[in-house]
Every structure is written in C-alpha cells, then in structure tokens.
Amino acid sequence: MIYGQEREIKSIDQFANGRFVRIVDLDAGKSALSRFCALGLIPGTMVQVLTKGNGPVRLKFRDTEVVIGRKSAEKIKVQPVEDNV
Amino acid sequence: MKTPKSKITIALTGNPNSGKTTLFNALTGSRQHVGNYPGITVEKKEGYFETAQHVLHFVDLPGTYSLTAYSQEELVARNYMIREKPDLVVDVVNSASLERNLYLALQILELGAPLILALNMMDEVRKKGMTLDTLLLEQRMGCRVVETVARQGKGKQELIETIISLRTRKDERRSPLRISYGPDLDPVLNEMAAIIQETGFMTDTYPARWLALKYLESDEQIISEGRERSLETSNRLEGAANDVAEHCMKTLKTYPEAIIADYRYGFISSLLKDVVTRDQQRQRIEMSDQVDKFLTHRMLGPLFMIFVLYMVYSLTFLVGDIPLSLIEDFFGWLGDAVRAVMPDGLLQSLLASGIIDGVGAVLSFVPLLMIIFFCIAFLEDSGYMARVAYMLDRVFSYFGLHGCSIMPFIVSGGIAGGCAVPGIMAARTLRSPREKLATILTAPFMTCGAKLPVFLLLAAIFFPANQALALFMITVLAWASALLVSKLLRSTIIRGPATPFVMELPPYRLPTLRGLMIHTWERTWQYIKKAGTIILAISILIWAAMTFPQLPEERLAYYDSQSVILEGDLASLPGDSDVNEKMDEILSQREQIEFSLAGEQLAYSYAGRTGTFLEPVSSWAGFDWRINIALVGGFAAKEVIISTLGTAYSLGAVDEDDPVSLAGRIQQDPDWDTKRAVSLIIFVMLYAPCFVAVVAIARESGSWKWAGFAMVFNTVFAFGFSTAVYQTLKFFI
Numbered sequence: 001m002i003y004g005q006e007r008e009i010k011s012i013d014q015f016a017n018g019r020f021v022r023i024v025d026l027d028a029g030k031s032a033l034s035r036f037c038a039l040g041l042i043p044g045t046m047v048q049v050l051t052k053g054n055g056p057v058r059l060k061f062r063d064t065e066v067v068i069g070r071k072s073a074e075k076i077k078v079q080p081v082e083d084n085v
Numbered sequence: 086m087k088t089p090k091s092k093i094t095i096a097l098t099g100n101p102n103s104g105k106t107t108l109f110n111a112l113t114g115s116r117q118h119v120g121n122y123p124g125i126t127v128e129k130k131e132g133y134f135e136t137a138q139h140v141l142h143f144v145d146l147p148g149t150y151s152l153t154a155y156s157q158e159e160l161v162a163r164n165y166m167i168r169e170k171p172d173l174v175v176d177v178v179n180s181a182s183l184e185r186n187l188y189l190a191l192q193i194l195e196l197g198a199p200l201i202l203a204l205n206m207m208d209e210v211r212k213k214g215m216t217l218d219t220l221l222l223e224q225r226m227g228c229r230v231v232e233t234v235a236r237q238g239k240g241k242q243e244l245i246e247t248i249i250s251l252r253t254r255k256d257e258r259r260s261p262l263r264i265s266y267g268p269d270l271d272p273v274l275n276e277m278a279a280i281i282q283e284t285g286f287m288t289d290t291y292p293a294r295w296l297a298l299k300y301l302e303s304d305e306q307i308i309s310e311g312r313e314r315s316l317e318t319s320n321r322l323e324g325a326a327n328d329v330a331e332h333c334m335k336t337l338k339t340y341p342e343a344i345i346a347d348y349r350y351g352f353i354s355s356l357l358k359d360v361v362t363r364d365q366q367r368q369r370i371e372m373s374d375q376v377d378k379f380l381t382h383r384m385l386g387p388l389f390m391i392f393v394l395y396m397v398y399s400l401t402f403l404v405g406d407i408p409l410s411l412i413e414d415f416f417g418w419l420g421d422a423v424r425a426v427m428p429d430g431l432l433q434s435l436l437a438s439g440i441i442d443g444v445g446a447v448l449s450f451v452p453l454l455m456i457i458f459f460c461i462a463f464l465e466d467s468g469y470m471a472r473v474a475y476m477l478d479r480v481f482s483y484f485g486l487h488g489c490s491i492m493p494f495i496v497s498g499g500i501a502g503g504c505a506v507p508g509i510m511a512a513r514t515l516r517s518p519r520e521k522l523a524t525i526l527t528a529p530f531m532t533c534g535a536k537l538p539v540f541l542l543l544a545a546i547f548f549p550a551n552q553a554l555a556l557f558m559i560t561v562l563a564w565a566s567a568l569l570v571s572k573l574l575r576s577t578i579i580r581g582p583a584t585p586f587v588m589e590l591p592p593y594r595l596p597t598l599r600g601l602m603i604h605t606w607e608r609t610w611q612y613i614k615k616a617g618t619i620i621l622a623i624s625i626l627i628w629a630a631m632t633f634p635q636l637p638e639e640r641l642a643y644y645d646s647q648s649v650i651l652e653g654d655l656a657s658l659p660g661d662s663d664v665n666e667k668m669d670e671i672l673s674q675r676e677q678i679e680f681s682l683a684g685e686q687l688a689y690s691y692a693g694r695t696g697t698f699l700e701p702v703s704s705w706a707g708f709d710w711r712i713n714i715a716l717v718g719g720f721a722a723k724e725v726i727i728s729t730l731g732t733a734y735s736l737g738a739v740d741e742d743d744p745v746s747l748a749g750r751i752q753q754d755p756d757w758d759t760k761r762a763v764s765l766i767i768f769v770m771l772y773a774p775c776f777v778a779v780v781a782i783a784r785e786s787g788s789w790k791w792a793g794f795a796m797v798f799n800t801v802f803a804f805g806f807s808t809a810v811y812q813t814l815k816f817f818i
Contacts (some may be wrong), residue, residue: 026343030156030303037149037346040185043339044347053383055479056488056586062264063182068489069586078285 013073015049021078028075099177101148101592104205108235145214152192154306181209195616197261202227214364222360261292266348274328285320300326301341375594397460408452416445439628442731459504460606466596484568485575487520488586498531505529505778519581527567529774534725535619547762630692644682706807707761760814764807771803
C-alpha cells in the first residue's frame, strides 16, 4: 500500500466501512446540487461512509444519516481523512 | 357578553422526520381537516386549538429541507409563508441534528417571517449525552425558542403561551435576517438588491435581498414570475447573476448555490458555538445503530423485510376476520329484514339488493383495512420504511425506477391495502420525469384497498387453507408485473438516463399510539367516504342497469302460470307417508323456476346484455357475463366489483330463506373453479386503473395521453395475461 496515493481525490462511492472523508468538490447538475446543499453536503463537510457492499451509498454527517444512489454519489469528490477515530 | 375570540394562524414547518406531524397531532388532536392545496395534489392539513380568548389555526406545511424550488412540497411551503402571510411560523427542528435543521430556519428568517423555533426531540438530545443552551440560542437567533418532546406532548403548553404572547405584541415587525455571503457574492447581492428596491420589482411580495439570492440560485419559479412582472428588470438581474456565476466558476470552481450553502452553514456553526455541548465520555454506540446493523444487514436485512411484509398479512387475517364476519352478518341480517318487512317490488329490490348489499360489501372490509393501515403507519413512523427504500434502490434502479418509487408503490398497495390515488400523488417527490412517469403508470398494478376485498374473497373460497400465502403470492405477482412493465416502458417509450436518489434515514423511533391512530383513521375515513358517496351512487346505477328493462309481460306471465301450477300440485297433495318426498320435489321445482326467472331477467337487462355481448371474448379468460358486469363497474371504482357480484348473485339466485353470503354463493356455483379464480385475480390486479386514479394519472403526468395509455395498455396487458394463465391451467385442472 502506497500511502501517498490514498490522499488522492476520489468519488465517495469508493469508500466504505466507516471511513471518514472530507468533501472537496461537487461535480453535480443543478437539481442534485441543490439537494446536496440543502442537506449540508457541501465542500469541506466531513462525512463518515457507512456503506457495505454495492447499492446506494450510506453516509453519516451533521448528525444525520442519508443514503444516496451510487450514480449520484459518484459526483461527490472527497479526500480521505487520516484515521483518528 | 362574549367577545369573539381572536384567530391566530400559525404555519408549522420543518424538515421531514423532525416530528412536525407528531407535534401537529399533539396540538390539534382530532380536530383536523385534510384537503389539497388549490390546483395541486400536495396534502394540506389544518387543525385548531382553542383557548379562552384565542383560536389557534395550525396549518401543517409539507416537510422540507430547504425553500428552493426543488420540489412541489418546497414550493408549497415557501409560497404559503410568503403569500398567505401567517401570523406566525413555527419551525419544528430535530434537536439531535440541530445544525442541519437550522438551515431551513435561517431561510425563514431571511424571508422576514415571524418565527418560533420548536426544539423537538429534546429527549433524544439528552440520551445522546448532548446539552443545548436554549437561552443562548434564543439570543443569537433573535427569535423565541421553545423546547418540546412532541411524542409525549411536552412543551405544548409553553409553545401555545409563546404563540399567544407573540401575537398580542404584534408591533414586533421584524426585518429579514441578513447573512453575509462573502467577498464574492455580497457586492453583487447589494447591487442587485439596490436595483430591486429602485424599480420596486416585486417588493410588495418578497424582501429585496431574498429575491436577489433567488436570482443567484437561479430559482426557476422566481425567475419566471419576475420575467412576467418586468422583463427588463428580470434580464438585468439574470445578467448580474450569470456574470457572478461565471466568475465563481473561473476563480473558485464552484457554483453560487454551493457558496451560499457554505456561508449559511458557516453562520449556523457560529450560532451553535457553545450552544451544543457533547459529553465526550458518553460517545456510546446508539441503540438505533445497533438495531440497524441487523435490519439493513446485506443478507439478513432483505430476509427480515420479507418476513415483516408477510407478518402484516398474517396479522390482518388473524385479527381482522372476527369483525369482518360480524359486519357481514349484520348487513346480511339487515337485507333480510328489509326483504321481510317491505312488500315485494322495485323499492324493496333497490334497498335490499342495490344499497344494502352494495354498501355492506364495501364496509365489511373496513376492519381489515384499518389493521393494514395501522401496520403501514407503524412501518412509516418507526423509520423502517426508509430502510426498505434503501435496501430496494439497487433493484429499483435496475428496473428503471428510483429508490423513492417504493413510496408510491407501497401507498398504492405494495403492502396490500393502499390506494393508487394517493400513491400516484406520492410520486411527485420524484424529480426525474421519466422515473416518475414509469412509477405512476405501474403503481396502479399494486393491491389497493379496493381490489383487496376481491382477492380476500377469492382466496377464502379457493385457497381456504393457504389464505395468507395466496395473498402474499398475489402481492409478489403485482410487484413483479409493476417492475417488469416499468423496465419495458423505460427501455421503450420512456427511455432515458437515471436521476439522483437522495434520502434521509431517520433513527428508529417507537411510534406514538396517537399518531398511528390518527393516520389509520384518516386513511380509513377516506375509504368510507368513498363508499358512502361514489360507491353508493354506482351501486344504485348498477342495480338499475341490472333491473331494467324488465322482462316482457308474456315471459312474466309464463313464469306466473308455472308457479301457479306448482302451487296447485302442492295444495292437492294427499296426507299420507309419501308426502315429504313429493313436497321436496315440488319445492325444488319451484326454486328452479325462480332461478330461471331471475336469470332471464338479469340476462335481459342492460347490464346482462353488455356482459353477454362481451362473453364470447371474455370466456377466453374464463369470465362469464356476470363477472363482465362487475369488471365494467370496477372501472368506476374497484370497490364496486364485489358489490356488483353481490348484486348479480342476490338477483340471480333468489333464495331468501337461506341468506348465504356472496362467498357461499360462489362456492356453490359449479361454474366457479380455481382456474377461473386465478384468472380473475390476475385481471383485477392489472386491468385499467379506476376512474379516479386515471384522473390522477392525467394530472400528475400532465397529459391525458398517458391516462388514456394507462387504461388501454393495462386492460390489454391484463386480458392477455389472464387468458394465457387460464388456458394453461386448463391442461392441469
């Protein structure tokens, strides 16, 4: 495992099992963007990814749990946060 | 002397899952009225609370996360606050996720609406080991804050007192909250607000800065309204908004909307600094999360889900059977009483066969429906329904639908006992026109509360040992049809890419009995109202179609003469030992004559002629003219199928001394067998939605074309399917 590569920006669906990530960018259309903003999924937000396996992506942030379809989740670009859980 | 009470109108708003409806129920109890907002199908709930001097009129606005133009619900909530100008707005927030919930509160303050913040679910906050400094929050927000636990009715009194005290000091006109949106947006916002002020552009309705913000967010509704008001000013504002959007894209690589959200959340964190304290020692894993590990487990989750849905049926049959037979008996007795008391004739026939049999058949299913509605309310209020949507999204997206399609499907009767009309309306939360259309067109396949009686009846007769299993299989078949047809539609006439699925998973909560009761009663009452109005009218109409025209005189005279002969035979019987045998023979002959009279009468009536006309084709699927009549009636409302069959049989087999229910009659009829029952179940499940649902489809899809499509396509599909099954079963049964 090369640690330098882990800090690369990836879409949030690439993470799972309780990993903490921080949103860097939203590559979304108007409708999805407006929904993400209303829920507080904006750049800078720290998110815990609770997904296990395939299907929709399950996220926890701002004391709320939200599920997002995998296609939409691909639009959320994140960076992993160093493990300090 | 009584002085008239002063009326205070209060809008209740809040995020979905914030306990808004629970608070509304706690405040207004049963004094509620459910209607629609004019022109659209979003539900409008109103309720009242009276004190010595005041009448508090609560309007429960749809749950929303924001006040953008994202969905119909958000538009309704926003427009109500702006246009109807309620005296007060109570924003119900889930205190356990205060940060996210305050996002809506800020937008209400930016509108300048008079706000009270109800910090709901304070019990959960304490359980999580968090504390909130309410007074500090109140100071910072500049509005009154009341702590509540809606489930237990706590804080209700304080909220009411706060409402009244704020109302009596009405001089307090607040100015809209002003949030800074940073060096990139603030200058433009000021400039745009100045243009708006100068030209008086819609300032009678909206605060200037709020309007400027909406232009920056490129809010479709506001911009189109603006263009109508003044194309010139609107163009200037759009120009300014576009320029800044381009600038943001170039320098910050982001959209104005994201910047606005960012500053709002920044503002919220500054509001909440020192307001929320978390007990670090008590970072324990919550119960809800523990439970969820099991309930949404990859393997166990779906198994448990199927188990839950199956339990809903089992419970319904176990408990519902008792009141069901009681009500059936009552209407059977009532019909006989009318037949006994009133002289023979058209009026007696109308009352007994048209009205009592028809409405009785419909009402006897009320207990079953109540149990099912209760179960659905429990699943919804406990938070489990959201998990079902979560688990099913993968499957749904495969069929070209949306995880949120689960709601329309379930409301329509995905768990047997819904109604396609609210189900079709529930599809409006779907933003994608294509998924929405596919959902609307296939949701009516589900087992609605009106089709359910048909299935219950047939299952009880033909699968007496396996009723629950039969009903379960019917539901599975309905789902399979809906999914496959939507896959078909989405890959043919409504082709196109998928749209985002975003949904909150609320923590598990034990629903309140009061809330469950209110939900159950609301849905049941809607069904009863329908039974009392549309269905009564249709029962009478169908009775008339089955009674007129009456048989020609010579036929009636023929039957009369036949029975006179038998009466004579009966009178001339000798008084010896053979008498019983002989009498039985004559009596059965007389019964035979009555049967054929009734049969001939019905076949001669308008309904009989229609049914007979269709019989050559419908017999491919095993349906005779009686079933045809019932199915045609069922287009008006599916509830009518049973009552029409009831009427058809009570007219067709006059046997007043032995009042057997419709079930009994079908059981005795040699024409009825399992293959016909299965074929009929399939046809009823899939054929044209009822008239009310068709109207709803036209409204929700925005075109009568789709409504017409639903009627024709579904009927053809249903008939093809039933015929195939019937013809196949012929080889085996």
